[in-house]
Amino acid sequence: MKKIVVILSIILLMLVLIFFNQSKDMEYFNELSIEYFEDVSGEMNFDQVINSFDEGLAKENNNENFVFGRSTSTYWIKIKNYNEDFYYHKNIISIYNPTVSETILFLPRSDGSYDEKHSGWKNGHLREDEGFFYPTYKLIGKEKNNFPIYLKLRSQFTQNYRITFLSEKEFDEVRRGYILFYGLIFGTLLGLIIQSFVVYIGLKQKHSLYFILYILSMMIYQGNLCGIYNSFFPDSSYYIMENTIVFSLLGMTMIIMFFREFFNTKVRYSSLDPVLNWILIAIVITGVLSLSGQHKIANMSAHIISNLGSIVLLLLAYMSYRSGEEKAKLFLWGWIFMVFGLILSIFRHIGLISNNIMTIHIIFITIAIQALLMSTNIIREYKVVEEDAESYEFAFLHAQIKPHFLYNSLNVISSLCRINPEKAREMILDLSDYMRYLFDTSKDNKIITLSQELECVKAYVRIEQSRFVDKLDVEYLIGNKKDFRIPSLTIQPIVENAIVHGIRKKKEMGKIIVMVEEEEEFYNILVSDNGIGIDESEVEKLLKDNWEKGSSIGINNVNNRLIKYYGQGINIKSSIGEGTVVSFKIPREENL
Numbered sequence: 001m002k003k004i005v006v007i008l009s010i011i012l013l014m015l016v017l018i019f020f021n022q023s024k025d026m027e028y029f030n031e032l033s034i035e036y037f038e039d040v041s042g043e044m045n046f047d048q049v050i051n052s053f054d055e056g057l058a059k060e061n062n063n064e065n066f067v068f069g070r071s072t073s074t075y076w077i078k079i080k081n082y083n084e085d086f087y088y089h090k091n092i093i094s095i096y097n098p099t100v101s102e103t104i105l106f107l108p109r110s111d112g113s114y115d116e117k118h119s120g121w122k123n124g125h126l127r128e129d130e131g132f133f134y135p136t137y138k139l140i141g142k143e144k145n146n147f148p149i150y151l152k153l154r155s156q157f158t159q160n161y162r163i164t165f166l167s168e169k170e171f172d173e174v175r176r177g178y179i180l181f182y183g184l185i186f187g188t189l190l191g192l193i194i195q196s197f198v199v200y201i202g203l204k205q206k207h208s209l210y211f212i213l214y215i216l217s218m219m220i221y222q223g224n225l226c227g228i229y230n231s232f233f234p235d236s237s238y239y240i241m242e243n244t245i246v247f248s249l250l251g252m253t254m255i256i257m258f259f260r261e262f263f264n265t266k267v268r269y270s271s272l273d274p275v276l277n278w279i280l281i282a283i284v285i286t287g288v289l290s291l292s293g294q295h296k297i298a299n300m301s302a303h304i305i306s307n308l309g310s311i312v313l314l315l316l317a318y319m320s321y322r323s324g325e326e327k328a329k330l331f332l333w334g335w336i337f338m339v340f341g342l343i344l345s346i347f348r349h350i351g352l353i354s355n356n357i358m359t360i361h362i363i364f365i366t367i368a369i370q371a372l373l374m375s376t377n378i379i380r381e382y383k384v385v386e387e388d389a390e391s392y393e394f395a396f397l398h399a400q401i402k403p404h405f406l407y408n409s410l411n412v413i414s415s416l417c418r419i420n421p422e423k424a425r426e427m428i429l430d431l432s433d434y435m436r437y438l439f440d441t442s443k444d445n446k447i448i449t450l451s452q453e454l455e456c457v458k459a460y461v462r463i464e465q466s467r468f469v470d471k472l473d474v475e476y477l478i479g480n481k482k483d484f485r486i487p488s489l490t491i492q493p494i495v496e497n498a499i500v501h502g503i504r505k506k507k508e509m510g511k512i513i514v515m516v517e518e519e520e521e522f523y524n525i526l527v528s529d530n531g532i533g534i535d536e537s538e539v540e541k542l543l544k545d546n547w548e549k550g551s552s553i554g555i556n557n558v559n560n561r562l563i564k565y566y567g568q569g570i571n572i573k574s575s576i577g578e579g580t581v582v583s584f585k586i587p588r589e590e591n592l
Helices: 002-023 027-031 046-054 084-089 121-126 168-203 206-225 228-232 234-242 244-263 273-291 295-322 328-350 357-419 421-440 450-467 491-503 536-544 555-566
Strands: 033-039 059-061 065-069 074-080 092-095 102-108 114-119 136-138 149-154 159-166 447-449 472-477 485-487 510-518 522-529 571-575 579-587
Touching: 033 046, 046 074, 046 149, 065 074, 074 159, 092 149, 092 168, 102 121, 114 121, 114 136, 121 234, 149 159, 159 168, 168 206, 168 357, 206 228, 206 234, 206 244, 206 357, 228 234, 234 244, 244 273, 244 295, 273 295, 295 328, 328 357, 357 421, 357 450, 421 450, 447 450, 450 472, 450 485, 450 491, 450 510, 472 491, 485 555, 491 510, 491 522, 491 555, 491 579, 536 571, 555 579
Parallel strands: 472 510
Antiparallel strands: 033 059, 033 074, 065 159, 074 149, 092 136, 092 159, 102 114, 102 149, 447 485, 510 522, 522 579, 571 579
């Protein structure tokens, strides 16, 4: 419930900011006379436009917003009463529409003639403005006269403009704010890409790769719509912007493929899977239209596909959540944000709401939120798979131990039943204790107390002593130390390897000492034996591979688990003919 309240609060805040910005008029517009004229043909020259304004064919506008929606016309703006006093305070004019394809500022000279300054992504190689994310001009020389300023505006995406006047200080603040904002969004998405790539390397699952390609496509798409590439790569802006729709369609394709793979829609949601197929076909058709130059139709089609596809994916996430999949909850909220953003984007596109910092970036913001929520699920899945792998590894180790001990111990018990029934009974109890320990060491109980681990060690040792009479002596130097916690099956495998590979190969009796030393930051656990020792060349092999085929748990497994838990593994010191000392440390802070 708390998450729902937070998410609804964010949406409400976005709406308040959007409509606050939309309704707020800039005070200085009261000082100006703003008129606009629609050039339906888009082919009128400057003199014809001036005559149209002089003949009273233009309409007045009393605020900064010019919202013409999906018109294919060219629009001309006339700004009068821009005097020297106004120039002193506001000498920069910005046209807030990063996707505007062409803007020309007609700036008057003192003799009444006009200079032309070009901008917009179609004129990227000819840009004569401040090189910002959207067309921004410095009004140099305008203070010398009172002639009107003219603007020519055209966009193949949306004829939705916001014209503002800024001081140089205000413009610098805006520039820094945008760089910080884009740095935050792009940094977040790049971090998610790296994170997802790590998951893909680890699991080799297609949906992680689709997720990466989705984020990359949307970064390029939104970078286009925000004018980022137009600012940094003006010479290539025409070719990048011409394919904006293609990148949006590629992003939708990747997210559909992600959902199909992640939720296995062909099997689990067979009723929705054909719908996704039809959407993919529509995406291909729209892409062909865009590449063939039919931008208006392709643009509207892409918006319809994006909204329809998002609703279908939202429904898929909802169905999955209702079926009991907890992981679908984050997908569900992610796509609620996305659909909300797409609806507002459509409203801006067709002119129902004007351009402002929220409406321009609403899709970028919702993509970042959605990607964060979705990546959380991907990481959770990675952790579950990793934990399952550990569980399977532990189960496999248990399976190795059981046949090994059952085979050898039952043979000894069978022999003792005839010659020493009481000893056979004791050995059965030891075997029972040992096997119970193995069964109790489950996935949810891998960290146990030292005393529990030593009970397992002692049961194992007694079984070995019953098998090899007068061959083995084990001493425990634990003292009255606090019973701290350690990973299960850490000391026992070391003792087992000492017996099997160190003591048994000696002709005389061997001795093993299990000792715990208390240090300032660690508990140091040592298992020493006076066995045959290990050749220096074999120590590294011992930490990488099982000592020999058929042994129970290799020391390498203990080493790997200790490294995973505490960052450091086993230390081995050995001398041929003298014995071996195997030790490892347990941080005291882990036991606070």
